[in-house]
Amino acid sequence: MMTSEKLLKQIDFIKEIDKLKYIQRRTKLFNSDRCENNAEHSWHLALMAIVLAEHADESVDLLKVIKMVLIHDIVEIDAGDTFIYDNEKAHSNTEEERLAAKRIFGMLPEQQAEELISIWEEFEAGATREAQFAKAMDRLEPLLQNSSNNGGTWNEPGVNYDKVYAKKSVIKDGSPVLWEYAESLIDDGVKRGILKKS
Template identity: 55%
Template sequence: MNLERLQQQIAFIMEIDKMKSIYRKSIITDRSRQENDAEHSWHLAMMAVVLLEHANAKSIDPLRVIKMVLVHDLVEIDAGDTFAYDDAGHEDKYDRELAAAERIFGILPEEQGCELMELWQEFEARATPESQFAAAIDRLAPMLLNYYTEGHSWKEYGITSDQVIARNRHIGNGSEALWQYAQTFIEDAVQKGFLAEKKSEQ
């Protein structure tokens, strides 16, 4: 047994326990509290397993998608969660998250840390079929939570349907089927009053 290597791995595993205390804007469907990052990542991993057949690419590595969705938000341990519709927060988001990735993945033995860094960078670039599908379900998940909580976060932050469409249209890059489905419940959310139809004119 390589004790130093094992200690590095355990240190990383305990560091990422902090994800359980990073709360997102979305609330869980029983409306009792906000969703945390660890729950979000687990939910995405299950979505990858269940929804993979709807990916645009028919030759796709499911394990790579699962790894990517489990890794992509680990950087929020340092960088925090940036709200999807916070334009100012997105200006330096990549730089903050890159510094976080270097520190957090650097806890691991070098080759494992490099693998996780590559997965994170692949997710961010959205240039491969796997990363495009991973990004698609990452965007779909909070939309579903909003819809099934009658627009809780949409209403709280004054989000409108044109913002939701603009922010999430790249779902179609990973899955046209999921984007078509998302558009149907965006329309339904507007009809039911869960989501304002458009920005008011100033």
């Protein structure tokens, strides 16, 4: 049996993305001292999207949302994870991440590479309803984690109510219902003393 070049490219990509399991995030698992890795984070977002899709602001293409949340952090294999509250490096699409997207997704056969790069760019731009809902999942999960971990990354230097509120407010673009719930968690964090007002 002769293995096709297409299949070999797909297998090489699958092996490469295993590295996502080694990228540690700052947020910790629910009620835990262990940091999650990017693969765990992406898996969790995919299930959240399935379970919470009914709360999207508008009807969404759920398969596209799932693709977005599963691939959105793959670029961090090359670019590394940027802490959302980092004061030095903006948590936004950088040239470094674009190069990573081209290299990693470029390992795939051309048509698949183009599709995944396009989906990744759509997520980063955050303009479509699918991207907005996917971003809502991406911002909600660590909020739930920090709430369960006595503040978690909210205890990092320089993180306060204003920063958390500003970073999490994109949730409302994807789901006003989930934003209302998120706001209540943020306010509860202040009441519990695990999130500081400036």
